Amino acid sequence: MNMEMKKPNEQQTTLEIKNLVIHYISDDEVVKAVNGVNIEIKAGKTLGLVGETGAGKTTTALSILNLVPEPQGKILSGEILLEGRSVLAMSELELEAIRGDKVAMIFQDPMTSLNPVHTVGDQIAESIEIHRKVSKQEALKQAKEMLELVGIPSERSNEYPFQFSGGMKQRVVIAIALTCNPNLLIADEPTTALDVTIQAQVLKLINELRQKYHMSMLMITHDLGIVAEVCDEVSIAYAGRIIEHGTLEDIFDHMRHPYTKGLFDALPDIGARRSELKPVKGLMPDPTNLPSGCPFHPRCDYAMEVCSRSVPENKWLSETHCVECHLYTDTNESML
Amino acid sequence: MSDVLLEVKDLKKYYKVPKGMLHAVDGVSFKLERGKTLGIVGESGCGKTTIGRAILRLVEPTSGSVIFDGVDILKLNKQEMRHMRRNMQLIFQDPFSSLNPRKTITQTIEEPLILSDMIPDPDQRFMRVMELMDTVGLAERLVNTYPHELDGGRRQRIGIARALAMNPKFIICDEPVSALDVSIQAQILNLMKKIQREMGLTYIFITHNLAVVNHFSDDVAVMYLGRMVEKAPSEALFANPMHPYTQALLSAIPVPRIHNRPERLLLRGEITSPINPEPVCRFVNRCNYAIPMCSKEEPRLMEIEPSHFVACHRVGDLQKG
Numbered sequence: 195m196n197m198e199m200k201k202p203n204e205q206q207t208t209l210e211i212k213n214l215v216i217h218y219i220s221d222d223e224v225v226k227a228v229n230g231v232n233i234e235i236k237a238g239k240t241l242g243l244v245g246e247t248g249a250g251k252t253t254t255a256l257s258i259l260n261l262v263p264e265p266q267g268k269i270l271s272g273e274i275l276l277e278g279r280s281v282l283a284m285s286e287l288e289l290e291a292i293r294g295d296k297v298a299m300i301f302q303d304p305m306t307s308l309n310p311v312h313t314v315g316d317q318i319a320e321s322i323e324i325h326r327k328v329s330k331q332e333a334l335k336q337a338k339e340m341l342e343l344v345g346i347p348s349e350r351s352n353e354y355p356f357q358f359s360g361g362m363k364q365r366v367v368i369a370i371a372l373t374c375n376p377n378l379l380i381a382d383e384p385t386t387a388l389d390v391t392i393q394a395q396v397l398k399l400i401n402e403l404r405q406k407y408h409m410s411m412l413m414i415t416h417d418l419g420i421v422a423e424v425c426d427e428v429s430i431a432y433a434g435r436i437i438e439h440g441t442l443e444d445i446f447d448h449m450r451h452p453y454t455k456g457l458f459d460a461l462p463d464i465g466a467r468r469s470e471l472k473p474v475k476g477l478m479p480d481p482t483n484l485p486s487g488c489p490f491h492p493r494c495d496y497a498m499e500v501c502s503r504s505v506p507e508n509k510w511l512s513e514t515h516c517v518e519c520h521l522y523t524d525t526n527e528s529m530l
Numbered sequence: 531m532s533d534v535l536l537e538v539k540d541l542k543k544y545y546k547v548p549k550g551m552l553h554a555v556d557g558v559s560f561k562l563e564r565g566k567t568l569g570i571v572g573e574s575g576c577g578k579t580t581i582g583r584a585i586l587r588l589v590e591p592t593s594g595s596v597i598f599d600g601v602d603i604l605k606l607n608k609q610e611m612r613h614m615r616r617n618m619q620l621i622f623q624d625p626f627s628s629l630n631p632r633k634t635i636t637q638t639i640e641e642p643l644i645l646s647d648m649i650p651d652p653d654q655r656f657m658r659v660m661e662l663m664d665t666v667g668l669a670e671r672l673v674n675t676y677p678h679e680l681d682g683g684r685r686q687r688i689g690i691a692r693a694l695a696m697n698p699k700f701i702i703c704d705e706p707v708s709a710l711d712v713s714i715q716a717q718i719l720n721l722m723k724k725i726q727r728e729m730g731l732t733y734i735f736i737t738h739n740l741a742v743v744n745h746f747s748d749d750v751a752v753m754y755l756g757r758m759v760e761k762a763p764s765e766a767l768f769a770n771p772m773h774p775y776t777q778a779l780l781s782a783i784p785v786p787r788i789h790n791r792p793e794r795l796l797l798r799g800e801i802t803s804p805i806n807p808e809p810v811c812r813f814v815n816r817c818n819y820a821i822p823m824c825s826k827e828e829p830r831l832m833e834i835e836p837s838h839f840v841a842c843h844r845v846g847d848l849q850k851g
């Protein structure tokens with residue numbers, strides 16, 4: 195029963211992650227960061243990967259370019275396919291060719307990707323020179339165009355990152371990421387450090403560029419509002435597993451997993467004031483000592499006896515919507 | 531007896547910086563009634579933290595007055611201020627950096643009680659610490675744990691217990707849940723509300739998260755570059771924002787729903803420098819409604835509707851549409 199249904203859609207798949215397991219292993223502990231993640235992103239689509247701190251989002255993202263920090267980080271099993279090719283089987287040389295070419299990555303802190311002692315124009319130009327194989331002069335000219343494209347006046351190309359605000363630095367990072375026309379853009383909390391009016395500008399930019407370049411995108415965020423704004427599909431992560439996945443409608447209108455429901459309920463609603471919020475009870479799980487069975491069971495209002503004994507399998511509820519929860523095994527249809 | 535616990539009048543805090551005078555808080559006035567919560571919102575650098583610290587005199591205000599329970603506290607000497615501060619406490623955003631890593635939970639909560647000599651007897655003091663832990667929902671078995679052994683939510687509970695130790699009347703909460711995940715954030719917000727009800731506390735609640743402030747506050751004040759640009763009861767502010775900046779700020783929030791998504795008003799540009807500001811509207815270079823007058827004269831905060839204050843030259847004609 196409940197095997198992974200093959201979708202009829204023949205659209206090309208940009209990224210497929212199957213049963214990924216990544217632990218950080220040191221002398222005194224094992225951090226079970228990623229515990230069987232499945233992800234699929236079709237060409238041109240944006241997947242939102244949503245979860246709270248420690249859910250394993252960044253670790254999953256890093257694995258796509260085989261960048262999980264050594265020596266503790268160990269990919270114990272699973273498969274990562276970029277346009278059908280296995281990332282884990284690639285040589286370091288092949289990986290280098292893919293990083294910043296087919297796949298670009300943006301982090302929360304723009305300074306992760308910027309060099310403080312080079313002008314922003316030079317940094318964009320350098321990337322253009324590498325990826326577009328043009329002369330230095332031509333690269334500088336195109337760098338100015340890229341700056342304008344992300345909403346920064348080209349006169350500022352001779353300035354250094356410290357002369358830019360957080361929002362502008364993040365725009366520069368986006369410009370650099372785009373110089374290589376990536377097929378996949380991985381954005382790990384790209385606007386979390388920005389003020390909301392600046393975040394709105396950057397999200398608009400990302401949305402426009404995504405359409406213009408037909409990129410696929412993995413948008414990592416803890417903000418369901420951002421998901422509603424830029425994503426096509428959503429995967430909800432908890433304790434290193436994808437506990438629910440679906441289209442925006444599936445997740446926002448027909449959420450099934452108790453944790454997904456808890457996430458929505460815990461949000462203060464900007465439109466309606468309530469005297470009390472509905473928090474998810476308890477604490478985030480300790481990844482060195484995960485609960486048995488369903489990792490959410492100590493916090494779940496619907497937990498049953500079976501929940502602490504066995505890990506719920508992935509169950510497809512429709513062609514687009516799947517969930518990992520014992521409430522949806524064959525005997526218990528849609529209890530929520 | 532007046533119901534006003536705190537009145538702030540024309541409060542200013544300027545910092546001398548190499549390029550000139552930085553107007554961190556520039557002439558802010560408001561009243562706060564006993565038992566109520568005033569939310570202060572605005573983007574980073576608009577002066578929220580400075581207002582809080584200036585009210586508590588953790589930084590010395592440049593000018594203005596702060597009248598707390600009938601006393602102008604800017605006139606108090608050190609000794610008197612120390613005594614007054616028992617009534618006025620602060621909760622920070624990052625509970626971790628404000629906690630001493632070498633002190634256990636109990637030692638941390640006990641510290642203000644020892645420093646103030648409020649409860650000299652060690653046994654009684656311990657009883658009080660246990661009572662405080664119970665109030666904020668910290669289990670008794672945690673007494674001997676250290677901050678690094680705890681998650682962010684529990685650390686913030688310690689911060690709250692510490693603030694409550696002196697039985698204050700008033701607490702300034704500076705981004706108390708901004709570092710917490712949503713499922714934990716809701717727990718802490720509910721706790722803070724419950725404590726407020728039970729102890730009759732008055733709060734200033736500082737945040738950049740507008741959904742949280744709407745949930746939590748009776749009144750909301752919006753700050754921009756050191757100035758208060760709008761202040762109103764929460765319902766009124768969210769239902770009928772009048773200042774162009776408030777409107778843009780509210781519309782910038784990504785709402786977590788996929789139907790009936792509101793139209794977005796995008797702002798151009800970014801916040802300008804608070805150093806040596808010209809006496810004009812500080813929002814003028816980003817405002818979609820600016821008229822020549824806006825670059826000539828600074829708008830004053832005026833009561834446009836009962837309890838709804840706005841500082842904008844065009845507030846009259848913009849309302850008419």
Ligand SMILES: Nc1ncnc2c1ncn2[C@@H]1O[C@H](COP(=O)(O)OP(=O)(O)O)[C@@H](O)[C@H]1O
Binds near residue numbers: 247252266
């Ligand atoms: N280099 C590392 N060494 C050990 N543990 C790590 C390392 N990086 C992350 N972790 C742990 O792995 C878990 C998942 O982390 P992460 O992938 O960063 O989650 P997220 O991005 O969802 O917050 C967390 O418990 C985190 O503390």
Ligand SMILES: Nc1ncnc2c1ncn2[C@@H]1O[C@H](COP(=O)(O)OP(=O)(O)O)[C@@H](O)[C@H]1O
Binds near residue numbers: 545554578580804
């Ligand atoms: N000690 C200080 N010296 C100089 N400038 C300061 C100091 N503290 C704060 N500022 C400046 O005052 C302004 C307001 O800061 P702050 O009150 O921290 O804003 P917020 O809490 O709204 O982010 C900012 O421009 C900040 O850089």
Ligand code: SF4
Binds near residue numbers: 490498521
């Ligand atoms: S499997 Fe059980 S414990 Fe886990 S979410 Fe479903 S009902 Fe709750």
Ligand code: SF4
Binds near residue numbers: 773812845
């Ligand atoms: S005073 Fe003028 S510039 Fe300032 S907010 Fe009002 S309309 Fe805009």
Ligand SMILES: [Mg+2]
Binds near residue numbers: 252
């Ligand atoms: Mg992360």
Ligand SMILES: [Mg+2]
Binds near residue numbers: 578579580
């Ligand atoms: Mg602050």
